[in-house]
Amino acid sequence: MSRAADIVLASDRHLKWPSLDAVERALMALCGLCMVGFTASTLLDVVSRAIGHPLLWPQEVSSAFFIYGIFVGAAAATRRNDHLYLSAITEAMSGRLRLFFEVFNRLVVLFVGLCLAIYGVQNFLTGFGSFRMPSMLPIAYLYFPIPFCGALVALFSFEQIVNGLRNGFAPVSVPEDVGTSA
């Protein structure tokens, strides 16, 4: 398996469409890119100040990478089931009851994803009327990842519901170390 493919999580394969692996891979690569960009721009900010030539734009670039990274990561984590959980009472259930609550839980996530997508687009459009200092770019560019994340969250939840109804939600054993868990 190539290194690029290696960043797609191998667990819960029965809940995933192989065709969406490329999306997960791209999101993981974007997570890394955001982290690198965030680190580099913050470092540039510190260095430019230390040498007596402070730059203003690295701060804005840092916050853009930071915000994009959050929403891109949240979308990727939805497909990988990596989010923070209070508990998973549902996992202790079995049969139809489990099937019902597994679908219900994902419908809640799907609902929130759709709200993020729909109302995020409204925020994005409103954001063309406000501007971010010092670049004076419309703040809409910072709102963009919200509907992007929402749409992907909805897509991944739908993917899991369809595959879960077809194959069941209970985990099936997978070979160790095929992918990387968070």
Next chain:
Amino acid sequence: MSNSAILAIMTILFLVFGYLGVPVAFALAAGVIVGSLLTPVTLQSIIGQMFNGIDSEALMAIPFFLLVGELMTSANVVIRIAELSQALVGHMRGGLAQVTTVFSMFFSGMSGSSSADVAVLSRTMAVPMSREGYSPAFVAALIAAASTIANLVPPSIMAVVYGAIGNVSIAGLFLAGIVPGLMVGLGLMAFCYFFGPIGFRRARSSLANLTAATRDAALPMMIPIILLGGIITGWFTPTEAGVIAIGYILLVVITFLNPRHLRNVPRDFVHAGLIYSLPLFTIAAASAFGWMLAYLRGPIVVAGWIDGVAGTDPHLIMLLLVLVFTIVGDFIEPIPAIIIFMPVVNQLTDSASINGVHMGIVLIVTLAFGLITPPYGLSLLMASKFVGVRFSSALRASLPIYVIFLVTIAFTIFFPEAVLWLPKTLFPESVGCFKAPSGSGYICP
């Protein structure tokens, strides 16, 4: 529908969804969205509040602290810190238990997250401890308790969130957390010495061994100094200190100690890029929840209850908040708890004229305690899973350790001078002190 009823619906939905297995962030967001449908608040403004919750310079430190822990762990440099701990305290009664505690105290100064500590301690110490006859339940309980130190000492992510949301000095919280952090660490060492399993007795390390272990661990042990030193001298903000630490790890620690790991650094960045989004996405949803709570005047109601019982007695207010946060911390994650209840905390802090840093550290210690109490003691859940023991067994083994935390919480409440001594000495402005008009020394309220 009354505000109280809407609040109740939001809270019940969040808890029901959360406990059924909906991710915390989505459970919070679903509760807020349903709540907002019952009010004139638009969903567009709820999404806006989610964005506002994370658009904060102070929160930008979190990815760097997580990346520090990720790089140190995946480059396997932490083993040198374990060896130093072994050389320092491995000869004491309960040798490996002492080593685990000291190792956690050192690593906490780099990771800022108890989850990272649990993972590292379980990976490095659980097997050797089990091999020496320590019961798995005791191992899990000790690892979980020791990992909470990461939330108390710098660069605690809990302190960063508290400071950013509550408008309290993060440097002040970092410094104020050192005394309670040491109390928990030393308390665990004393517990292991007097009440824990004896373990294997080893010979005391020779001076040559100790020197060698110190030399080997010297480069990674500079990281806490860079982080804290840069912040309290005013050279860096916490975010900048984090990025300087990353630069130091990449250019010095990994380059000199494990250069072969450099080719894996891109993977560490990808991994850190994913894991930092998890708490921050939760913070975004919790911010919207907290905003809605404030919109519905929830803080005024809760603060009114506490005010009615405690008046303006700062100790009683803090004790009641400790009670509230102990209960809340048993059911939800510390970070959402901080954000949701911050308006209540701020109101009570102001009304009783309590120092913001003092209040912050009391609540952070309480939430750290919540990480090892049922039903949702995240650190204990993780440790019992990694060690391979039932949660109930690990919980029973943890019960005596609770005493250490209760004593630390009481000490933090009733002896503010001791807790605030470090910030007052090293960074007086962080706790509200200001320069005396004469120009010499500080005046502290």
